Amino acid sequence: MIKLDSKGLFIIISGPSGVGKGTICQSLIANNPQIKLSVSATTREKRKGEINGVNYYFLTKEAFEKDIAKGEFLEYAIVHNNEYYGTPKSFVLSELQNGHDIILEIDINGALQIKKQFPNALFIFIMPPTIEELKSRLLKRGTESKEKLVDRFKNAYKEINEIDKYNYVVVNDDLNHAIKKVQAIIDAEKCKVSRIEELDLNTVEEEIHEIIVELKK
Ligand code: 5GP
Numbered sequence: 615m616i617k618l619d620s621k622g623l624f625i626i627i628s629g630p631s632g633v634g635k636g637t638i639c640q641s642l643i644a645n646n647p648q649i650k651l652s653v654s655a656t657t658r659e660k661r662k663g664e665i666n667g668v669n670y671y672f673l674t675k676e677a678f679e680k681d682i683a684k685g686e687f688l689e690y691a692i693v694h695n696n697e698y699y700g701t702p703k704s705f706v707l708s709e710l711q712n713g714h715d716i717i718l719e720i721d722i723n724g725a726l727q728i729k730k731q732f733p734n735a736l737f738i739f740i741m742p743p744t745i746e747e748l749k750s751r752l753l754k755r756g757t758e759s760k761e762k763l764v765d766r767f768k769n770a771y772k773e774i775n776e777i778d779k780y781n782y783v784v785v786n787d788d789l790n791h792a793i794k795k796v797q798a799i800i801d802a803e804k805c806k807v808s809r810i811e812e813l814d815l816n817t818v819e820e821e822i823h824e825i826i827v828e829l830k831k
Pocket residue numbers: 628629630631654655658689690691693699700701719720721722723724725
């Protein structure tokens with residue numbers, strides 16, 4: 615009687631570095647087999663423990679620029695001053711077409727490019743409870759030099775300043791609460807009336823008519 619949009623939900627998650635986006639996304643994927651995470655390409659250095667093709671596709675600047683020229687990216691941006699980050703196009707488009715939901719964990723510039731192409735995508739911003747807390751999380755992570763941390767804080771300001779471009783904001787003050795909220799947002803989004811592809815009103819009317827006739831007997 616009611617058929618929902620068979621295309622996947624396109625979910626964009628942004629937020630300052632160190633806010634916990636990665637952990638939230640990993641949990642969503644673990645709990646929702648239909649959600650796939652898009653692996654981005656980047657020119658930044660590989661961190662200890664990161665695996666090519668799992669965390670990122672690590673490319674040289676030349677290779678990245680070649681892929682830009684070939685139109686291989688759905689969006690790309692220079693993040694943290696001087697490194698390219700981009701979303702490979704073919705994986706995302708084919709997964710959405712196959713009915714899978716896709717998560718992109720990208721910066722505001724990338725999110726705005728996606729919004730132009732996919733105005734109906736779901737844009738979620740993850741906020742730290744305080745800037746002090748963000749600082750202590752980033753220092754605890756210990757993956758960046760002081761110089762790189764400065765870039766990350768400058769970027770954090772730019773990102774928070776554009777929060778009105780997103781549909782939802784979730785404060786990550788408690789990881790489990792934040793995960794539950796993002797999951798609830800996704801679940802609600804899937805129930806939107808605008809995702810109905812087919813609603814056979816004639817059948818509904820006929821069935822109701824038959825019931826009324828029966829009740830009146
Ligand atoms: P990190 O270097 O800490 O892994 O990531 C830095 C930031 O780059 C992340 O916070 C994320 O917002 C952004 N980022 C990661 N992948 C992409 C991408 O494919 N496109 C864009 N525009 N930004 C990305």
